[in-house]
Amino acid sequence: MSTSNAQLHSSKKAAQTRESVVIRFAGDSGDGIQLTGSQFTSASALHGNDTATFPDYPAEIRAPAGTLAGVSGFQLHFASRDIFTPGDRADVLVVMNPAALAANRKWLKPNGILIANRDAFSAKNLKMAGFTENPLDNESLSGYQLFVVDLARLTNDALSDMGLTAKEVERCKNYFALGLVFWLFDRPISVVEDDIKHKFAKKPQLKDANLRVFHAGWDYGENTELFSIRYTVPAADDIVPGKYRSISGNEATALGLIAAAHQSGRTLFYGSYPITPATDILHTLAAHKDFGVRCFQAEDEIAAICSAIGAAFGNQLATTGTSGPGVALKSEAIGLAVMTELPLVIVNVQRGGPSTGLPTKTEQADLFQAIFGRNGECPVPVIASRSPADAFECAYEACRVAMKYMTPVMLLTDGSIANGAEPWRIPDVKDLPEIKVEMLDSVEKLGGQPFEPYGRDPTTLARPWIQLGTKGLEHRIGGIEKWDKTGHISYDPANHHKMIKIRQAKVDGVAQDIGPSHLLGDDHGDVLVLAWGSTYGSCLTAVRELRAEGKSVSHLHLRWLNPLPADLEAILGRFRTVLIPEINNGQLLQVIRGKFAIDAKGYNRIAGQPLSVGEVKNAIVEHLAQ
Amino acid sequence: MTTNIPINTALKPKDFATDQEVRWCPGCGDYAILAAVQRALAKQGIEPHNIATVAGIGCSSRFPYYMNTYGFHSIHGRAPAIATGLKLARPDLQVWMATGDGDSLSIGGNHFIHLLRRNVDIKVLLFNNRIYGLTKGQYSPTSEFGKKTKSSPFGSVDNPFKPASLAVGAESTFLGRFIDVDAKTAADVLAAAGAHNGTAFVEIMQNCNIFNDGAWDHLSAKDVRAERTILLEHGKPMIFGEHRDKGIRLVGTKAQVVQIGENGITEADLWVHDAHDDDPAHAFILSRMEWPDFPVPVGVLRDVQRPVYDQLVQAQIVEVQAGKTPDLQALLDGRQTWTVA
Numbered sequence: 001m002s003t004s005n006a007q008l009h010s011s012k013k014a015a016q017t018r019e020s021v022v023i024r025f026a027g028d029s030g031d032g033i034q035l036t037g038s039q040f041t042s043a044s045a046l047h048g049n050d051t052a053t054f055p056d057y058p059a060e061i062r063a064p065a066g067t068l069a070g071v072s073g074f075q076l077h078f079a080s081r082d083i084f085t086p087g088d089r090a091d092v093l094v095v096m097n098p099a100a101l102a103a104n105r106k107w108l109k110p111n112g113i114l115i116a117n118r119d120a121f122s123a124k125n126l127k128m129a130g131f132t133e134n135p136l137d138n139e140s141l142s143g144y145q146l147f148v149v150d151l152a153r154l155t156n157d158a159l160s161d162m163g164l165t166a167k168e169v170e171r172c173k174n175y176f177a178l179g180l181v182f183w184l185f186d187r188p189i190s191v192v193e194d195d196i197k198h199k200f201a202k203k204p205q206l207k208d209a210n211l212r213v214f215h216a217g218w219d220y221g222e223n224t225e226l227f228s229i230r231y232t233v234p235a236a237d238d239i240v241p242g243k244y245r246s247i248s249g250n251e252a253t254a255l256g257l258i259a260a261a262h263q264s265g266r267t268l269f270y271g272s273y274p275i276t277p278a279t280d281i282l283h284t285l286a287a288h289k290d291f292g293v294r295c296f297q298a299e300d301e302i303a304a305i306c307s308a309i310g311a312a313f314g315n316q317l318a319t320t321g322t323s324g325p326g327v328a329l330k331s332e333a334i335g336l337a338v339m340t341e342l343p344l345v346i347v348n349v350q351r352g353g354p355s356t357g358l359p360t361k362t363e364q365a366d367l368f369q370a371i372f373g374r375n376g377e378c379p380v381p382v383i384a385s386r387s388p389a390d391a392f393e394c395a396y397e398a399c400r401v402a403m404k405y406m407t408p409v410m411l412l413t414d415g416s417i418a419n420g421a422e423p424w425r426i427p428d429v430k431d432l433p434e435i436k437v438e439m440l441d442s443v444e445k446l447g448g449q450p451f452e453p454y455g456r457d458p459t460t461l462a463r464p465w466i467q468l469g470t471k472g473l474e475h476r477i478g479g480i481e482k483w484d485k486t487g488h489i490s491y492d493p494a495n496h497h498k499m500i501k502i503r504q505a506k507v508d509g510v511a512q513d514i515g516p517s518h519l520l521g522d523d524h525g526d527v528l529v530l531a532w533g534s535t536y537g538s539c540l541t542a543v544r545e546l547r548a549e550g551k552s553v554s555h556l557h558l559r560w561l562n563p564l565p566a567d568l569e570a571i572l573g574r575f576r577t578v579l580i581p582e583i584n585n586g587q588l589l590q591v592i593r594g595k596f597a598i599d600a601k602g603y604n605r606i607a608g609q610p611l612s613v614g615e616v617k618n619a620i621v622e623h624l625a626q
Numbered sequence: 627m628t629t630n631i632p633i634n635t636a637l638k639p640k641d642f643a644t645d646q647e648v649r650w651c652p653g654c655g656d657y658a659i660l661a662a663v664q665r666a667l668a669k670q671g672i673e674p675h676n677i678a679t680v681a682g683i684g685c686s687s688r689f690p691y692y693m694n695t696y697g698f699h700s701i702h703g704r705a706p707a708i709a710t711g712l713k714l715a716r717p718d719l720q721v722w723m724a725t726g727d728g729d730s731l732s733i734g735g736n737h738f739i740h741l742l743r744r745n746v747d748i749k750v751l752l753f754n755n756r757i758y759g760l761t762k763g764q765y766s767p768t769s770e771f772g773k774k775t776k777s778s779p780f781g782s783v784d785n786p787f788k789p790a791s792l793a794v795g796a797e798s799t800f801l802g803r804f805i806d807v808d809a810k811t812a813a814d815v816l817a818a819a820g821a822h823n824g825t826a827f828v829e830i831m832q833n834c835n836i837f838n839d840g841a842w843d844h845l846s847a848k849d850v851r852a853e854r855t856i857l858l859e860h861g862k863p864m865i866f867g868e869h870r871d872k873g874i875r876l877v878g879t880k881a882q883v884v885q886i887g888e889n890g891i892t893e894a895d896l897w898v899h900d901a902h903d904d905d906p907a908h909a910f911i912l913s914r915m916e917w918p919d920f921p922v923p924v925g926v927l928r929d930v931q932r933p934v935y936d937q938l939v940q941a942q943i944v945e946v947q948a949g950k951t952p953d954l955q956a957l958l959d960g961r962q963t964w965t966v967a
Contacts, residue, residue, distance in 0.1 A: 046964050191962075236966075245963045255958060262954045269715060289946040291957070294714050294939065299740040303707035306700070306737075310680070310711025313698055314719075318711070336701050426963065429955045468696050468716055471675040476644070476690050478699030479683075488646065489691065489699075 011222055015186055015232040020079030022087030023181065026104040027096025027117075028065050029058055029072040032174035037074025038421065039178060043191040044078040045246045045423050048235025052077045052537060054086035054610060055419040059276070059359045066125040071103040080234045084387070084537030086420065088612035092184075093144075094177055096120055096151070098129035114144040115180070117173075119152035147226055151176050158216040159209055168206065172213040179217020186232040189218065242425040249388035249417035250277075252424065253321070253347055254284035256395025258291050261317045263396075264403060264435035269294040269311035269318045271304040273326065276359040277415045278349035281321045301329035305346065309333060312342040313477070314468055315439065317399055321347035324366045325356065327373070327410075334408055335374045338503065340477045341454070341463045343402035343409075347395070350414040350533075352608045361608030362415035364533050365584040370410045371562045371591065377500045379507035381405070382562040384412040386536035389424035391417060394559065400435045401510055406462040412561070414583075416534045416610050441467035453477065453487035461506035463487075511563040517571060521547055521554030524574035527623050530600070532558040532588055535581055535611050542616035546624075553620050561588070569596050577601060577623045581616050583609075631720060633671035639664040642674055644694045650685060655806035655832035659753065660692055662809055663722075666816035672720050679722045680709040682729040685760050685834070686753035689724035703734020706741035709748045713936045720820070722749045728758050731767040731787050742796035744935035745824040752789060752829050757838035775837075790913035790927065793827045794906050800826040801909060801927040805846045806833060811857060811924050818926045824934045845922055856921040858912070860929075863896035866921045873897075874920070881911050883920060901929040 023040065027033045034055055044051050056073040063070030077087035093108040095101040097120035108114060121134055135141050136148050155173040164172075175192075182189055192214055200207035221227050247255075261268035270293060272282045286295040294316065298304035305320045312318035322330065327348050337344045350366045352358025370382045381401055385394035391413050402409040443451070453475040454463050466473050475487060483490040484498055519528075520543055531539045536557050543555040556571060558564070572578050572592070580589045581603040589602040603619035605611060642664040650656045667677065677695040681687035683702035690697030696719070700708050705723050713721045730738040730752055741748065757775070758764040764777035768789065772781040790801050800822045802815035812830075819826035831842045845854050856866035856874065864874035865886070873896040875882045884891045900908070909928040916922060 042962060046962065048964070048966070239966045241966050243959070243963050243965050245960045247960070258957065259954060262952070267715070269711065271711060288957070289943045290950055291952045291954075292943055292947065294943075296711065296714060298707065299736055302704060303710075303737050303740070306704040306707035307711030307714070309700075310698070310708035310713075311715040312711075313678075313696075313708070314712045314715030316715040318715075332701055333704065340698075426958050429958065468678065469675055469719060471673070474674050474694055474696055476646075476697035476699065478690070478697075479701050480699065 011183065011186070011230060013222065013228070013230055015230045018231050018233050019081060020077065020083060021092065021185065021231065021233055022075065022077045022090045023092040023094070023185070024073060024075040024090035024104060024107055025094045025177075026071055026073040026100035027174070028100070029060065029070050030062055030065065031072070031096045032171070033072040033074050033096070036174045036178050037076055039192050039195060040181065040187065041076050041421055042246055043182065043187040043189075044076070044233075045244065046191055047188055049078040049080060049233055050082045050236045050239060051246070051421070051423055052083055052086045053421045054416060057360055066097055066099055066120075066128045068099045068103055068129060071100050073100075073104055075107070078233055080236045081238050082236060084540050085610070085613055088614050092181070094181060096174070096177070098125045098131055098135075101135065102129040102131070108144060110143055112144055113147065114141060115147045115149060115177070117151040117177070118148045119150050149180065149220070149226075154216065154220060155213050158213050162205065162209055164205070164209060168209070172210055175210050175214040176217035176220070179214040180221045183218040183221030184227065184230050186230060189214070240425060244423045244425055246421050247389055247392070247424040248280070248419060248421045249385065249391045249413050250280035250349065250419070251284055252388055252391035253395045253411070253413060254281045256392040257285070257319050257345070257399060258288060258293065259392070259429075259432060260396045260399030260435060261293075262291065263432055264317060264399070264437045266315070266317035266403070266437060267292050267294060269296070269308055269316040271296045271298050271307035271311070271318070271320045272322065273298050273301045273304045275301070275323045275326050277351055277418045278321045278323050278326070278347065280418065281347060281349070301326040302333060305330040305333040308344055309337050309340070309342060312337070312344050313340070315465065317403065318343065319345040319347065319399070321349065323349050323351045323359075324353050324369060327366065327369055331374045334380060335376060335378050336479045337408040338374075338378050338380060339479050339482070341406045343406055343465070345395070345398045345402050345409050345411055347411045347413065349418045350412060358608045360415065362534065362610060363583050363606060363608060364414060364535070365587065365606065366412065367561060367584065367587040367591070370412055377504065379504050380408050380410050380562065381507055381510045381560070382410045382412065383560050384533045384558070385417055386533060386557055386559070388417050388420050388422045392424065396432065400433060401513060403435065403437050403465070404462065404513070405460050405506055405510060406465060407507060412533060414534050437465070439467045440464035440473065441470050443470070443472040451475070452485040454482050454485050456502070461502060461509055508563050510560070511566045514560050514563070514565045517556055517565050517567050519554045519556050519571065520544070522552070523554070523571065525554055526552035526575065527554075527577045527579050527620055528572065528575035529553060529555045529616070529620060530558070530572070530578050530580050530588070530592065531555070531582070532561055535583065535616075538611045538613050538616050539581060541613045542620060545613070546617060546620055551620070551624055553624065558588075561591070564595065572596060572598060579603060579620060579623050581611055581619060583611060631672050631676050631718065634673050635671050637668040637671055637673065639668045642667050642694050644692055646691045648692050649688065651836050653835040654685070655755065655834070656686060656689075656753065658806045658809070659751070659812070659830055659832060660689065662812040662816060663693070663751070666813055666820065669817065670820045676718070677720045677722065678712055678716070679724065680705045680712065681724040682734055683760070684726040684729045686724050686726040686832075687729060703729050703732070704737060705729070706734060706737035706748070710741060710744070710746050713746055713748055714939055717936055717940055720749070721747070722751065724751050724753065727752065727754045727756060727766045727768040727789070731789060731792070739792070739796040742793055742798040742825050742827060745797070745799050745932050746935045747824055747937070749819045749826045750828060752827065753832040754789060754829055755832045755834040755838055756841045757834050759834045759837050763837035788913055788916075789829045791910060794910045794913050794928070798827045798928070799824040799930050799932050801913070802826065802828040803831070803924050803927060804828070805831045805842060805851075805855070805924065807846050808851075808924070815926060818929060822929060824932060844917060854917045854921050855924050858899045858901070858923050858925040858927060860899055860901040860926065863893050863898050865893070865896065876911070879907070879911065881915060881920065901926050904930050
C-alpha cells in the first residue's frame with residue numbers, strides 16, 4: 001500500500017468489531033465473482049485473519065447471462081480465531097443480479113447484510129430469475145439489512161472520461177463492489193491495487209480504470225449516507241506462528257508432487273487429460289518446467305496413466321491426476337501398476353457422480369472406487385486430504401509411500417478442497433520428511449546374489465526399482481502373473497495364491513508408516529465422530545462446539561483409508577457410538593462395519609455441497625440423546 | 627534415431643535372445659519377425675541394455691519376453707502411451723514397440739494415431755495377420771469384407787482399415803512394410819526404421835497359420851511375389867514383375883499399372899519413388915495400392931523429417947532451465963506471504 005493511498009483511504013466512520021464474518025459473493029459466471037472472492041480472501045489473510053473459502057460455480061462456462069444456471073458464488077469465512085469451514089450461512093451477501101439473489105438468498109442469515117446491484121434488476125433479468133415483481137421495491141427482503149447500489153451507473157460515472165467501450169466499463173464493475181466491501185470490512189486495499197497493477201501491467205488504460213473503480217467503490221462506502229457503520233475483524237491471535245500464504249487444494253497438490261520429486265532426486269512426470277475439477281493441477285505443473293517437470297497432456301485418461309506407468313518404468317516419479325470418471329477409465333492401468341509393482345500416484349479430485357454427475361460440485365463418493373474399483377485382488381494404498389493446505393502433505397506422503405513400497409497410491413481430494421483456499425503455514429524445505437530412493441543401478445549392488453526383479457525388501461516387501469539402461473539388469477515386466485522373485489510369467493496355481501498374498505501384505509504394511517491416531521477430545525466416551533476428507537472442518541467445529549457444552553463426543557479424522565491405522569479398532573471400541581458423517585451414501589461406514597463388525601452409524605447428505613457444522617452437530621446430538 | 631547411444635559392432639543376434647521358451651504356435655510368422663529384428667538390432671549395434679521393447683496384448687505382444695532388452699508387456703492397446711511416457715522419461719533408450727492389428731487399430735486406435743501425430747521417437751512393428759489370434763479367431767479391423775470367422779459366421783460386414791492409409795492420415799513420418807517371410811526386405815526396412823528420427827511405423831504382413839492361414843499367400847508365395855508386390859527404392863522408378871517388365875505410372879492423382887515397352891512406354895514414364903517427399907499425397911496413393919488392381923508396395927514407402935516430440939519436450943525444459951537453479955523454498959513461498967509472530 002502506498003502511503004498516499006493509506007491516508008486517502010483511512011475511514012472516518014465508526015467500526016464495530018466482529019470475531020468472524022461469512023461473506024458470499026454471487027453473480028453471473030461472467031461477473032468475475034471467483035476473482036472478487038479470491039482477492040477478498042488474500043486481503044483477509046494478509047490482514048491476519050484465518051480464512052476458509054468455498055467457491056460454488058456452475059459447470060457452464062458462460063450460461064446465458066441473468067439465468068439461474070449461470071449463477072456463480074464464492075463464500076468466504078474470515079475470523080480473528082482459527083476456523084475450519086467456510087461457514088454454514090452468510091452474514092453478508094453481495095448479489096450482482098436477480099438470479100444471484102434467487103439462488104443464494106437461502107444462504108443469508110436472518111437480518112444479514114444484503115448488497116444488491118440495482119442496475120441489473122431489470123424487467124428481463126427479474127423474469128429470468130423467476131420474480132414477478134422487483135424484490136428490491138417490495139417488502140419481501142425486509143428480513144435483511146438491504147443496501148441497494150447502482151453499481152453499473154456508478155462504475156460508468158467513474159469512468160466516463162476514459163474513452164472505454166461499454167463492454168470494458170461493464171467488466172470493471174466487480175471492482176466497484178470489491179472496493180465497497182473492502183471499505184465495509186476494513187480490508188487492506190494494497191492487495192487489490194498490487195494485483196490490478198500486476199494483471200494489467202501491459203494495459204495501462206485498463207489498469208487505471210480498474211484502480212479508479214475500486215477506489216470509487218471504497219469512497220462510495222465512506223461518503224454516502226447509505227452505510228453508517230463498518231466492521232472490523234481483528235487479526236487472529238491463536239494461529240500457529242510462522243510464514244503463511246493462501247493456497248488452493250489443487251495448487252497444494254501440485255506443489256506437494258514437485259516437492260516430493262525434488263526431495264527424492266527424481267524427475268516429476270505428470271500425465272493428465274483435462275477434467276473438472278482437477279485441471280488446475282495440470283496447469284500448475286505445466287508451468288514448472290523450471291523444476292524439470294515432464295507434463296504430458298495425453299489424448300485420453302488411459303494414455304495419461306499409461307504414460308505415467310511408462311515413466312515410472314523409466315525411473316521417474318510418475319503421477320497422474322483426474323476426477324472419478326477418469327479414474328474409472330484408468331482402472332485397468334492401475335491394475336497393471338499393481339502387478340508390475342511400479343511407484344505411481346493417482347490423484348482423484350472427487351466430484352458429484354455417477355457418470356458425468358455434478359462436475360463442479362463436491363462429493364466423497366469415490367472411496368469404494370479407490371479401495372476396491374479394479375478387477376482381481378488389486379490392493380492400493382489410499383490417502384485423503386482433509387483441507388486445501390493439507391493436500392500438500394498428502395501429495396508428498398503419497399509419493400513417499402509409492403516409492404518406498406513400489407506401489408501405486410491413490411490420493412483423494414475433492415471439488416471443495418481443490419478450489420477452496422485457506423492459509424497455509426509454509427513448511428521449511430529442510431523440515432520436509434526425507435524421501436530416500438535406492439535404485440538398483442549396477443550388477444555389483446547384487447553382491448553376488450542372483451538378479452531377482454521380484455525379490456523383496458524384508459521390511460516393506462517392495463521389489464527393487466531397477467535403473468533402466470544398466471548393463472546386465474535387462475528384464476521384462478508385464479500384466480501377466482509373475483513368478484515370485486524371478487518375475488517371469490507364471491500360471492502356477494500355488495504361485496498365484498502366494499503373489500496375491502504378498503501384494504496384499506505389502507499394502508497392509510503401509511500401516512507401519514501411519515503414526516498413532518490423534519483424537520480431538522477424550523479417547524473414550526459416548527460418540528466418536530469418525531470422518532475423512534473435506535468434512536474435516538465441519539466435523540472438527542461441530543465436536544469442538546459440543547464439547548464446549550460439556551458433551552461426551554470426540555473426533556478422529558482419518559488420513560489413510562487403506563490401510564487403516566493399526567490403533568483404530570481399539571479406539572473405536574472405547575466409544576458407545578461411532579458416527580461417520582460423509583458426503584456419500586455411507587462408504588467409509590460400510591468399510592468400518594465390514595472390517596470391524598461394529599454397528600457404526602452414518603450421517604449422509606449427498607447434495608454436491610460440503611456438510612454444514614449445524615447438521616453434523618444435529619446428527620451428533622441425536623446419537624448423544626439415545 | 628536415438629542420439630548419443632554407444633555402438634558395439636561385435637553384437638550378435640543371440641545377444642538379443644532371452645532364456646524364455648518362445649510360446650508362439652509352431653509355424654507362426656512371428657518367429658521370422660523375431661529373428662529379423664534380432665538380426666537388425668545386432669547389425670545396428672545398440673547394446674541390449676540401451677533398448678526397451680514395449681508391447682500391448684495379443685500374440686505379437688509377447689514379443690518383449692523373447693527380446694533380451696528392457697521389456698514391458700502391458701495391457702491391450704496401450705503400448706503407444708506407455709512407450710511415450712518411457713521415451714519422455716528416458717530419451718537415452720531406443721524404444722521399440724510390438725503390436726498387432728487388433729491391439730493398435732482397434733482397442734488402441736486412439737493411442738496409435740496420437741503417437742504418429744506427435745512423432746515420438748519410437749519404432750512401431752505392427753504384426754498384421756488380419757485376425758484375432760489370441761482369442762482364437764475373430765475378425766479384426768484389417769480382416770477383409772465378408773470374412774467368415776467365429777464371430778462373423780455369415781461374413782463380416784465391417785469395412786477394413788488400410789493401416790498405411792491410416793498412418794499417413796495420422797501424420798506418420800515413416801512408413802515401412804514387409805512380408806514376414808521376406809528376410810531381405812525385412813532387414814532393409816528395420817534398418818531404416820531404426821535410423822529414422824521420429825515414429826517409424828512398420829506394417830508387417832504376418833501369417834497366422836492357425837486361425838487365418840494363408841492370409842498373405844496371394845502376395846508371399848515365391849512364384850507370385852514378384853508380380854504382386856513392388857519393392858520401393860528411393861530415387862528409382864517403380865518397376866516390378868518377374869521379368870521386371872511392368873511399372874507404375876502416375877497420371878494426375880491416379881496410379882496406373884503399365885507394361886514397359888508397350889504403347890511407347892519406357893522407364894522414363896514411370897513414377898520415381900521419393901520417400902522423402904514431405905507432401906503426404908503420394909504416400910497416400912501408395913498406401914491405397916492393393917492386389918489385384920496393383921502390386922502391393924513393400925520397402926520404405928515414406929521417410930520424412932519433422933520435429934520429434936520427445937526432443938521438443940526436452941528442448942523446452944532445457945530452455946526454461948537455462949541459467950536457473952530451481953528454488954523449492956521460493957516455489958512454496960509463492961508471490962504473497964505474511965508472517966504470524
